[in-house]
Amino acid sequence: MAEDARDTRATLALLAALAAAAAGAHALGEPFYVNMAARVAILAMAAAGLNLALGFGGMVSFGHAAFFGLGGYAAGVAAWHAANQIPLASWPVLVPGTDRMIVVWAAAAATGGLAALLIGALSLRTSGVQFIMITLAFAQMFYYFAISWPAYGGEDGLPIYLRNGIEGLDVYDPFTFFAICFVWLAATLAGTARIMRARFGAALTMARLSEARLASAGVDPFPVRLTAFALSGAVTAVAGALNADLNGFVGPSALSWKMSGELMAFVILGGVGRLGGPVAGAAAFVLLEHFLGAATERWVLVFGALLLGVTLFARGGLLGLLAGRARHG
């Protein structure tokens, strides 16, 4: 429990730093950096979703781009239908498009959660490399589907000309949009911490550490894992919707295996199963991309080297370094 407290402190410190960076950039009139902070928040939230499955649940998904992309397309498709005033569906009930963020988020969460439920139900009986490959295969299916379906842009992707909105907020103000993303990230982390401290988290932890012990106690591991996987997919999908609104665009690249790999890298770099790990991982990625990416195309090599170094020498990831000690369990 002491590690828990240290993790929480390190996570709060990271969140404070992110908020301070965004506020500072805003005060200095640097919207570019405010948007960068929003990107960190979004990627961190997407990776926090993955962390619930990969870190806390021990389900090494190499297909979370499926949920990130589905969330993005949920935002894009809803906005496209709203902009063109073409209903999404006309039977059995009329479903119009929408440009309201709250509805978009709900749609993204439902889409991502359902997809994760389906993929999880079909793949969670396997484990190890098999599970990694099956999740990858599912994500690739969505990727090729998006590419070959011309209605929503196919290979070219789908622009969102008007950012989805919230009543009473100027979502075009970069700092306001950052704040929205930040609140989502903070809520995700707070929710994760809460769940992991409750019965469900205890069962999920036991499913990862000793499945036989959990089943012998009368709790079926499968539905516990499946629920965590669905929650994980829903969270990553909402982050995908925010990302689409940030960029004013969603394309197949959001569904690509590269995206899955990046989310995985954020989790591992930040510290597998560490609450604030995804924030540290995503921030390191975005910072390196910006400051080294300007100097050299090979910045990814540096990121790779960092990842390797942290994996080999810091068992708790960046968060482990920040919080002090490797987490138990």
Add this chain to the structure above:
Amino acid sequence: MAEAALRVEGLSKAFGGLVASDRVSLDLRAGEIHALIGPNGAGKSTLIGQIAGWIRPDAGRVLLAGRDVTRLSPARRARLGLGRTFQVSTLALPLSARRNAMIGALARAGGAWGFVRPLMRERALTEAADAALARVGLAARADTPAAELSHGERRRLELACALAGAPRALLLDEPLAGMGPEGAAQMTELLDALRREVPILLVEHDMDAVFRLADRITVLAMGRVIAHGPPAAIRADAAVRATYLGQDDQPEAADV
């Protein structure tokens, strides 16, 4: 006659050509310790696995308090009151003894579907866990990670995990394995007292403990029951002496 806590009828299981259980029948009655002995590879663990639901039998039935559970999952059987420990430890080593024991009580105290209230404030869970830890003499070690417990303490923690679920029948697969004389004596005493709370089907190689504890003994060899009866009869049984006890009192150094 009262319904047996646990009854096994004609359980058979083959792994390829190897018959690991051959029409095994036995029962476990309230208040008793029923020992299951036999040389290495006799099929004791395979039988436990079938009773607990991890291994699907080719034929036969498992009845828990008269209810046929042969097709139910291990978790369902556990919820119906079947507790067990494993020959090889299944503790979550990074977690504290209390956390391990609390998981044992999870199903009985409402299940896994709580997302809000912190575990440490779940009175039903903490109380069940602490009672189970006290029962096995680990109250003082409640906050110690399982990884830091001694081998003997871990075996007792396994037992506490099972007890936290308030089982109505208990399957123990070699609870004394690897223990020194002191630990073995402690565990023997514990099991001796425990039979009044829950009947125990005990797989054990330590013959001193078996003959001291068992009300009845079933002897397995090559998957078949070759003898069954009270300890005195088993000690005298010619077939048992030949295949097992006769091997000069060293029935199994290790089968881990």
